[in-house]
Amino acid sequence: MINKPYHHGNLRNSLIENGIVLINQEGIKHFSLRKVAALCGTSHAAPYSHFQNKEELLKTMQDHVTEQIMEGLNNTIKSYPNPNDPYLLIQLGKFYVMFFIKNPHYFPFLFVQPGVEINLSMKEDETKNFPPFELFKTTAFPVLREIGIPEEKLKDSIISMWATVHGLASIATMKNVYYDEDWENKIEDIIWNK
Numbered sequence: 001m002i003n004k005p006y007h008h009g010n011l012r013n014s015l016i017e018n019g020i021v022l023i024n025q026e027g028i029k030h031f032s033l034r035k036v037a038a039l040c041g042t043s044h045a046a047p048y049s050h051f052q053n054k055e056e057l058l059k060t061m062q063d064h065v066t067e068q069i070m071e072g073l074n075n076t077i078k079s080y081p082n083p084n085d086p087y088l089l090i091q092l093g094k095f096y097v098m099f100f101i102k103n104p105h106y107f108p109f110l111f112v113q114p115g116v117e118i119n120l121s122m123k124e125d126e127t128k129n130f131p132p133f134e135l136f137k138t139t140a141f142p143v144l145r146e147i148g149i150p151e152e153k154l155k156d157s158i159i160s161m162w163a164t165v166h167g168l169a170s171i172a173t174m175k176n177v178y179y180d181e182d183w184e185n186k187i188e189d190i191i192w193n194k
Contacts, residue, residue, distance in 0.1 A: 011040065011042065011046060011047075011049075011050065012050045014040045015036055015037075015040060015047050015050060015051070015057060016057070016060060016061050016064050018036050018039040018040050019031070019036045019057055019058070019061050020061055020065075020105055020106065020109045021039065021105065022035055022036055022039060023061075023109055023113055024105055024108050024109055024112075027113070028058075028113045028114065031054060031058070032054060033047040033048070033051065033053070033054050033057065036057065058115065061109070062110065062115055062116060065103075065106045065109065065110055066110075066116075066130070066131055066132065068099070068103075069096070069099055069131075069132045070131050070132060070135065072095050072099055073092055073095060073096070073132060073135050073136070074135070076088070076091050076092055076095050077092070077135075077139060079091075083139070083142070083143075084142055084143050084146045085143070086143055086147055088139065088143065089136075089139070089140055089143055089161065090188055090191050090192055092136055092139065092165075093161065093164065093165035093168075093187075093191045094187045094188055094191065096132065096136075096165045096166075096169060097165055097168045097169045097172060097183070097187050097191075098183070098184060098187065099169075100169040100172065100173050101169070101172050101173065101183050101184075104172075104173040107169060107170065107173040108173070111170075116130055117129065117130060118130045118133050119133075120133075120155075120159050120162075122137065122154070122155045122158070133162060136158070136161075136162060137158055137162075140157075140158050140161065141154060141158070144157055144158070161191075164190075164191060165191060168187065168190060168191070
């Protein structure tokens with residue numbers, strides 16, 4: 001048997017992106033380093049120069065997507081001089097939805113397969129929670145308090161806003177959903193719903 005030539009270029013990133021493709025095509029039960037290596041056009045031993053096992057690659061794949069979302073959300077927050085501007089929450093939602101519209105293969109990878117957990121409780125310091133939700137939650141609390149949302153309604157308001165943007169990201173990335181408007185131009189109106 002002749003081994004395939006070593007992949008030239010950024011093998012680590014190729015393994016991550018092709019791993020996401022593989023999981024979306026075949027599911028996590030059929031995921032293996034050997035199959036990812038085949039998709040990358042490299043030898044079955046090459047992934048081991050970057051990852052000890054498939055579990056490490058899976059974790060890195062989740063981190064890869066989550067870090068991109070967090071970078072965009074943090075940049076959105078930094079672009080606002082007033083962190084208590086309610087429009088900031090709309091912009092965070094818009095970024096979240098548009099991120100998945102531009103990267104539709106990431107949505108099923110993160111949320112259809114086991115791995116990412118979203119804890120909707122409002123407890124402080126949810127370190128194991130999905131970081132984008134934690135960031136949204138900690139950003140939304142002071143904004144909602146400043147605009148006068150009662151304490152007993154804060155949790156419900158945050159869950160409702162999250163459900164709106166997460167649901168929009170879900171339907172916007174589904175292959176069998178059609179929309180006759182441009183998402184980027186309409187997403188703020190849909191989120192704001194006034």
